[in-house]
Amino acid sequence: MKAVHFGAGNIGRGFIGALLSYAGYSVTFVDVNEHVIDALNKRGQYTVTVAGEKKETFEVKNVEGIHSVEGESAVMTAVKQADLVTTAVGPNVLQHIAPAIAKGLSRRDSQQKVNVIACENAVRATSELKKEIFASLTPEEGEEVEGIAGFADAAVDRIVPNVQSSDVLAVTVEPFYEWVVEGSSLKNSLGVDEALVVDDLDxxxxxxxxxxxxxxxxxxxxxxxxxxxxxxxxxxxxxxxxxxxxxxxxxxxxxxxxxxxxxxxxxxxxxxxxxxxxxxxxxxxxxxxxxxxxxxxxxxxxxxxxxxxxxxxxxxxxxxxxxxxxxxxxxxxxxxxxxxxxxxxxxxxxxxxxxxxxxxxxxxxxxxxxxxxxxx
Missing domain, CATH: 1.10.1040.10 (N-(1-d-carboxylethyl)-l-norvaline Dehydrogenase; domain 2)
Structure with missing residues (x-):
């Protein structure tokens, strides 16, 4: 399974990206930070520290990165091939990444389903992302994308503080997390056991x-x-x-x-x-x-x-x-x-x-x- 995740910051790496990797996805991070992207491509993995009563660390593997500006064609191709597209970029940035997602979705095979989930600290962020994506599509493209892409709203919760580290990829997280996804909008199974799929998200x-x-x-x-x-x-x-x-x-x-x-x-x-x-x-x-x-x-x-x-x-x-x-x-x-x-x-x-x-x-x-x- 392939996932494209927009946002390789602390939340992207420490929360959503880590859960996707653990669930068996290969994760392609898309971000503007070339130091992070270069490190992801060089190592293919990174360390997450869980800061509970007893600190524990684990490796997140099978990851890579694409620079969102310089690699526009690569971003489109990754979205075109993905089984899942997620974001953790901040609600105000969704409008800026929507055109790239739209290009990838519009070029997908009509039989290949995909789920899109905005994992933002905002109410029904996926619905907002969907509006921005469809604004970049022609009516004909929008009709095709509607048939193959599921836009599922979600509620996410995990504290991921900024912890200073000499390792550009290392991230520290709290033990608690919650990822609740509205299942009625999914086009196919999410495949992440740690996510709670519910009928009514409100x-x-x-x-x-x-x-x-x-x-x-x-x-x-x-x-x-x-x-x-x-x-x-x-x-x-x-x-x-x-x-x-x-x-x-x-x-x-x-x-x-x-x-x-x-x-x-x-x-x-x-x-x-x-x-x-x-x-x-x-x-x-x-x-x-x-x-x-x-x-x-x-x-x-x-x-x-x-x-x-x-x-x-x-x-x-x-x-x-x-x-x-x-x-x-x-x-x-x-x-x-x-x-x-x-x-x-x-x-x-x-x-x-x-x-x-x-x-x-x-x-x-x-x-x-x-x-x-x-x-x-």
């Missing part, structure tokens, strides 16, 4: 988004304002950890109300998530987690959506608005979104800036609560 998307991502964001944005470097340091703070817990208690109400999750099971899940964030073997940087605040403050994202859902059912959240207010202070040089957000706030104020990025009316109770926090 409950898993929002459970992960409103627990893992909300909790991570709460720790990162509060930690940033207090000057902490890592998520684990932030969670030692006597005010930040209770805020994270309170935010997840609020999202728990949403998950139970909407999907009927069991309360005790969700509380256990929250405990597991907070324990993961405190893993002493992983240093996850506050700045890494907080980057891209405009996207993370979007209407369908980890903070604003659950807060609005609570308002809609007559609740009055406190921890989520406080976390959102912390997020509005996030500013890291080189992070374009945080720089743009600060410009919006300086020009219009906290409430109007949030209303703009979250697509809310300024009269919305969340915006009013943000204004109250700003005027304290």
């Amino acid at each position: 409950p898993y998307i929002e459970r992960k988004l409103f627990t893992v991502n909300t909790g991570h964001a709460a720790a990162a944005y509060a930690g940033f304002r207090e000057g902490y470097k890592t998520i684990r340091e932030a969670l030692v703070d006597d005010e930040i950890k209770p805020l994270v817990r309170a935010a997840l208690n609020e999202t728990k109400e949403v998950l139970i109300e909407k999907y009927g999750f069991n309360m005790e099971e969700q509380e256990t899940y929250i405990d597991k998530i907070i324990t993961r964030f405190q893993n002493p073997n992983i240093e996850d940087l506050v700045e890494r987690v907080g980057r891209g605040p405009i996207r993370k403050l979007g209407a369908h994202e980890r903070l604003v959506k659950p807060a609005c859902m609570l308002y809609d059912i007559g609740k009055h959240p406190q921890a989520l608005p406080q976390t959102i207010f912390h997020a509005l202070h996030f500013h890291v040089q080189g992070d374009e979104e945080s720089e743009r957000l600060q410009e919006m706030i300086q020009t219009n104020g906290y409430g109007p800036a949030l209303a703009a990025v979250a697509n809310l009316e300024e009269s919305h109770p969340l915006i009013q609560q943000i204004e109250m926090l700003a005027n304290r």
Whole structure:
């Protein structure tokens, strides 16, 4: 079996690429980093360290790389021949890789099925990737691709921190991982036992988004304002950890109300998530987690959506608005979104800036609560 994976960064190598290789796929990584690509082609394998109570290492084998710019023809050929195409490039990059995927898919044999899965930290990223791919196809090509390609949305979860190493390919990961794939969209068997294939992905998307991502964001944005470097340091703070817990208690109400999750099971899940964030073997940087605040403050994202859902059912959240207010202070040089957000706030104020990025009316109770926090 052949897989083409776009994105040879830490998540690509340490999570998706590793699972695919373990499942028996030969994995071709596509990336712009020529040092990583050259090393993959020279060695054909790399080391993954699992940072649990006892560190363990294993080798990921049968891998190679293609430079996404210089090897455009090779990328097209690899997609043309693949049984599976996956991504871990960041949601904002999907539009840039879609044309290359489209070219490969449009040249496939009409009998050769393929699955395409965007493994991004975003809601239904594969659906977004599909739109971009079909925008690069003629109607006739689109009809042919629709017949042979399955575009399956997925929810992914694994902390893969940036750990300094003299080895350009070595990567460190946490022990926990989850890859949930919507099976109804697959054209053929995924062939990865470690992936959970389900009929309805929505409950898993929002459970992960409103627990893992909300909790991570709460720790990162509060930690940033207090000057902490890592998520684990932030969670030692006597005010930040209770805020994270309170935010997840609020999202728990949403998950139970909407999907009927069991309360005790969700509380256990929250405990597991907070324990993961405190893993002493992983240093996850506050700045890494907080980057891209405009996207993370979007209407369908980890903070604003659950807060609005609570308002809609007559609740009055406190921890989520406080976390959102912390997020509005996030500013890291080189992070374009945080720089743009600060410009919006300086020009219009906290409430109007949030209303703009979250697509809310300024009269919305969340915006009013943000204004109250700003005027304290």
